[in-house]
Amino acid sequence: MATTMQLSIDCADPECLVRFWATALGYVAEAPPEGFPDWRAYWLHHGVPEEELGDGDCADSVVDPDGVGPRLWFQQVPEGKSVKNRLHLDLKVGGGLSVPLETRRQRVDAEVERLLAAGASRQRVLFTEGSDHYGVTMQDPEGNEFCLC
Incomplete structure (x- = not known):
């Protein structure tokens, strides 16, 4: 059986990259799990400390609406990009x-x-x-x- 995967991308502004990559790939912003109004509420419910959640409560991932392609998660980090990607x-x-x-x-x-x-x-x-x-x-x-x- 194949292993499922997601591609995680460090960034400064997840909301910006969610919009861009949804447009580029024909993906959609991933909705929060059922029962949660937004992703912040979901992560807080699961014990993630407030200071690790970054800014806002917007989606920080995009998914293939057909369920075929991998999920892309945009992880907010404090440091900026400094060198060429090793993966693209x-x-x-x-x-x-x-x-x-x-x-x-x-x-x-x-x-x-x-x-x-x-x-x-x-x-x-x-x-x-x-x-x-x-x-x-x-x-x-x-x-x-x-x-x-």
């Missing part, structure tokens, strides 16, 4: 190698524009003339790297 997400928006390169390029570029409008920044284009790969490296609103390919 590849968002496969181009359609794969069975799709003509020019079509993949158009799809990736359209997604770049959509995510720029959502708060991402473009870092570099990943393409070499004569290759069959096209991608773009980007950063989310807190500087976490991810690729569109």
